[in-house]
Amino acid sequence: MTVRVRVTLAAVLVVGLALVAGALILVALLGSVLTDQVCADARERAVQLSLAAPLGVRASGTELVQLVDRSGAVLGASGTQRLADPGTRCVAVEPPGYSEDFVFAAASMPQADGVQVIVGRPLVDVLDSTRFVRRVLLVGLPVMLAVVGGVTWIVTGRMLAPVSEIRREVEEISAAELHRRVPAVHSRDEIGRLAATMNRMLDRLQQARDSQRRFVSDASHELRSPIASIRQHTEVALAHPERSSLEELAGTVLAENLRIQSLVDDLLLLARADEQDFSVPSSPVDLDDLVLAEACRLRTATTLTVDTSAVSAGQILGDENSLRRMIRNLGDNAARYARHRITLTLTETADQAVLTISDDGPGIPVADRERIFERFVRLTTARDREDGGTGLGLAIVAEVVHLHGGTVQARNHPSAGAQFEIRLPSAATQLKPLP
Numbered sequence: 001m002t003v004r005v006r007v008t009l010a011a012v013l014v015v016g017l018a019l020v021a022g023a024l025i026l027v028a029l030l031g032s033v034l035t036d037q038v039c040a041d042a043r044e045r046a047v048q049l050s051l052a053a054p055l056g057v058r059a060s061g062t063e064l065v066q067l068v069d070r071s072g073a074v075l076g077a078s079g080t081q082r083l084a085d086p087g088t089r090c091v092a093v094e095p096p097g098y099s100e101d102f103v104f105a106a107a108s109m110p111q112a113d114g115v116q117v118i119v120g121r122p123l124v125d126v127l128d129s130t131r132f133v134r135r136v137l138l139v140g141l142p143v144m145l146a147v148v149g150g151v152t153w154i155v156t157g158r159m160l161a162p163v164s165e166i167r168r169e170v171e172e173i174s175a176a177e178l179h180r181r182v183p184a185v186h187s188r189d190e191i192g193r194l195a196a197t198m199n200r201m202l203d204r205l206q207q208a209r210d211s212q213r214r215f216v217s218d219a220s221h222e223l224r225s226p227i228a229s230i231r232q233h234t235e236v237a238l239a240h241p242e243r244s245s246l247e248e249l250a251g252t253v254l255a256e257n258l259r260i261q262s263l264v265d266d267l268l269l270l271a272r273a274d275e276q277d278f279s280v281p282s283s284p285v286d287l288d289d290l291v292l293a294e295a296c297r298l299r300t301a302t303t304l305t306v307d308t309s310a311v312s313a314g315q316i317l318g319d320e321n322s323l324r325r326m327i328r329n330l331g332d333n334a335a336r337y338a339r340h341r342i343t344l345t346l347t348e349t350a351d352q353a354v355l356t357i358s359d360d361g362p363g364i365p366v367a368d369r370e371r372i373f374e375r376f377v378r379l380t381t382a383r384d385r386e387d388g389g390t391g392l393g394l395a396i397v398a399e400v401v402h403l404h405g406g407t408v409q410a411r412n413h414p415s416a417g418a419q420f421e422i423r424l425p426s427a428a429t430q431l432k433p434l435p
Contacts, residue, residue, distance in 0.1 A: 004156045011152040016145050023137045027130055034126040038103045039090035046107035046119040062122050070114030083120055100124055162191050178206040215375060219267055226256035266392040284427055287314040287353055290324050291346050294331045302335050310345035314353035315427040318404045326400040329393040330357045330420055337361030353426050358419040363412040373398040
């Protein structure tokens with residue numbers, strides 16, 4: 001059953017119940033009001049007749065009149081059998097010998113002690129009026145329900161028409177046509193917000209699809225280079241054994257294999273970071289130990305001057321291995337561009353640990369300071385693949401920082417070169433007890 005049918009049936013049912021209840025109340029109130037009016041007329045007539053002499057008490061028209069003494073005996077007027085005993089209130093009964101109901105009222109005669117005048121007025125007009133109203137309602141209620149159902153059907157159809165268009169468009173959108181969008185509804189109601197939400201979802205899906213395609217293409221391109229190099233050297237060694245030694249071939253294969261292994265490790269780390277349920281362990285990590293260990297590695301692997309004089313204590317909650325990988329990527333990036341010097345600083349504020357890594361290289365152009373954190377992005381000066389870069393180092397840095405709830409920013413150092421600033425929540429803030 002469609003929403004349109006359910007809404008229409010619900011509207012008809014609710015309105016029908018309300019109309020039936022209202023009709024019953026209307027008929028009951030109308031009958032009560034008209035009966036009270038007949039009662040008032042009968043009481044007024046009884047008072048008038050009680051003031052007349054006994055010989056002047058006569059019935060007129062369709063009314064019934066009786067004189068009754070204290071014992072209940074009929075003294076005169078309509079019939080010899082007592083018609084009713086209203087007392088001080090009106091009663092509606094069908095008197096003996098009559099086939100319709102009357103409303104009876106009584107009044108005492110001041111001239112004769114214990115004698116009452118009883119007047120009865122017929123209820124035929126009241127019954128006719130209520131019967132007429134019931135007939136009108138019996139005809140009018142179905143017509144009103146039909147009108148309510150028709151109006152609800154038309155209005156609901158117009159309201160749900162954009163939903164049908166959205167549904168048809170979404171059914172036709174496939175993975176190859178994520179550029180398509182659902183019809184925009186220029187309204188601020190739920191349907192308009194639904195269309196806007198659907199289009200934003202399609203935007204995200206298209207961006208994810210395009211990012212995935214670029215990722216696969218770039219990864220394939222990166223893997224092709226070392227594989228082609230291994231194949232080339234192997235074919236040369238097989239075709240001309242005298243031109244190549246086993247040690248040279250083994251060295252080439254080992255270097256390219258390490259390059260492939262590094263790329264696969266980077267891809268695996270990024271793939272895990274993309275998983276929605278990927279969580280970072282929350283164990284205390286001393287960043288100063290990791291920074292000093294990286295400085296020692298850089299001093300051993302390069303001839304650059306590594307300044308760690310501004311490294312102070314700093315502790316956060318996170319995964320030590322991924323944080324070490326982040327710092328190493330930043331160190332390798334700085335070593336790749338630095339001319340003579342790399343500076344590492346670490347400070348801890350009330351709620352953050354701030355790590356900066358600077359070099360005295362050429363710096364980063366303003367237009368590239370956001371782009372360098374994307375995957376497989378190399379600046380013009382880093383296009384040479386012989387330096388071992390895969391274009392994933394800074395992307396891994398951004399992912400690790402994001403997973404630890406921090407921020408990373410690239411800028412140029414005031415004196416010269418590039419500077420990367422990482423801000424991470426300190427362990428003291430994360431372990432602070434709740435108030």
